Amino acid sequence: RKEVEQDPGPFNVPEGATVAFNCTYSNSASQSFFWYRQDCRKEPKLLMSVYSSGNEDGRFTAQLNRASQYISLLIRDSKLSDSATYLCVVIRSNYQLIWGAGTKLIIKP
Amino acid sequence: NAGVTQTPKFRVLKTGQSMTLLCAQDMNHEYMYWYRQDPGMGLRLIHYSVGEGTTAKGKVPDGYNVSRLKKQNFLLGLESAAPSQTSVYFCASSYLAGGADTQYFGPGTRLTVL
Numbered sequence: 001r002k003e004v005e006q007d008p009g010p011f012n013v014p015e016g017a018t019v020a021f022n023c024t025y026s027n028s029a030s031q032s033f034f035w036y037r038q039d040c041r042k043e044p045k046l047l048m049s050v051y052s053s054g055n056e057d058g059r060f061t062a063q064l065n066r067a068s069q070y071i072s073l074l075i076r077d078s079k080l081s082d083s084a085t086y087l088c089v090v091i092r093s094n095y096q097l098i099w100g101a102g103t104k105l106i107i108k109p
Numbered sequence: 110n111a112g113v114t115q116t117p118k119f120r121v122l123k124t125g126q127s128m129t130l131l132c133a134q135d136m137n138h139e140y141m142y143w144y145r146q147d148p149g150m151g152l153r154l155i156h157y158s159v160g161e162g163t164t165a166k167g168k169v170p171d172g173y174n175v176s177r178l179k180k181q182n183f184l185l186g187l188e189s190a191a192p193s194q195t196s197v198y199f200c201a202s203s204y205l206a207g208g209a210d211t212q213y214f215g216p217g218t219r220l221t222v223l
Contacts, residue, residue, distance in 0.1 A: 004151060032209055043199055043214035044152070087151070091209060099151030 003027060004090050006100035013078055014108050020074040021103045023088030032091040033071045035062055037084045038102065044087055047073075075105075083107045111135050115200050115215035122190045122222045130185040130218050132200030140203045141183040142167070142212065143175060145196040152199065158183055159206065190222045 005024050013019045023035075033050035048055065050062040050071045061074040071090075075082055085102040092098065113134045122128055132141065139160045144152040154167030156175040164175045172194060174186045183202075187194060197219050201212040 008149070041217075043216050044212075045214070046211045089152075091207065093207070097152075097154055097207075099153070101149055101151045 001026060002101075004088060004098045004100040006086075006088060006103045008101060008104060010104040010106050012106050012108060015078060015080060017078055018074065018076045019078055019105065020072055021086065021105075022070045022072045023090075023100050023103075024068075024070040025090045025098070026069065027090070027092055027098075028066075028069060030069075030090045030092050033062075033064055034089045034091075035071075035073050036087040036089060038087055039084050047086070078107045080107050080109060113200060113202055113213050113215035115198075115218050117218060118216065119219045120221070122187075122220065124191060124222060126190050127186070127188050128190065128220075129187075130198055130200075130220075132183045132185070132202075132215055133181055134183075134200075134202040134213070135181060136202060136204070136213065137180070138202035138204055138213075139180070140206055141177065142201045142203075143173070143183065143185045144199045144201065145169065145194075146199060146217075147196050155185065155198075190220075192222045194220065195222045196220060 035047040036044040037047045038044040054063040059076045063072045085104045087102045088100040090098045116131045142157045143155040153169045158164045158177040161180040176184045200215040203212045
């Protein structure tokens with residue numbers, strides 16, 4: 001079993017819809033969590049950190065569920081420009097960064 | 110501000126050839142990283158550096174060497190390339206240690222080893 005797992009998708013979603021996907025991790029000692037966005041053939045860019053209390057940034061909401069060992073990303077009112085691959089990264093300790101393989105999202109007009 | 114730059118952007122090597130990938134950052138970050146990204150797999154950390162003159166192994170260091178002679182540069186070397194090293198290589202840098210804050214990535218180097 002992979003240490004960090006994501007549904008590869010693709011998630012095909014109509015513009016304006018709400019979409020959510022999860023990232024599960026196996027090591028309960030994991031300390032920090034982030035979502036990155038990666039456009040096709042481009043570098044990853046930080047989307048948002050994931051805090052224990054959950055956090056929101058505009059249309060994006062990230063949540064952490066330590067009991068079930070997953071983080072989630074919710075996108076409301078999806079835009080065509082949200083089409084990308086979303087990567088989660090779990091940090092166990094300094095320099096133990098474990099990346100998920102990503103979830104591909106396609107927003108359709 | 111250029112951020113993080115990588116050269117070259119593309120490269121094709123034959124098995125056994127050597128090459129060096131250059132990463133440069135202008136954000137005065139102490140921490141720099143080299144990753145490889147393969148289809149269906151997450152980014153995997155090859156080597157990292159916590160400051161000028163220091164390097165350390167990541168999760169998949171075999172077949173690679175690195176050097177950080179200047180704070181702004183982090184070099185990744187392949188001494189004898191193998192087809193298994195065909196991948197996209199990303200360099201990243203961060204202000205805080207251990208990836209605990211934003212990592213800024215370069216545009217990547219697409220390497221094919223024949």
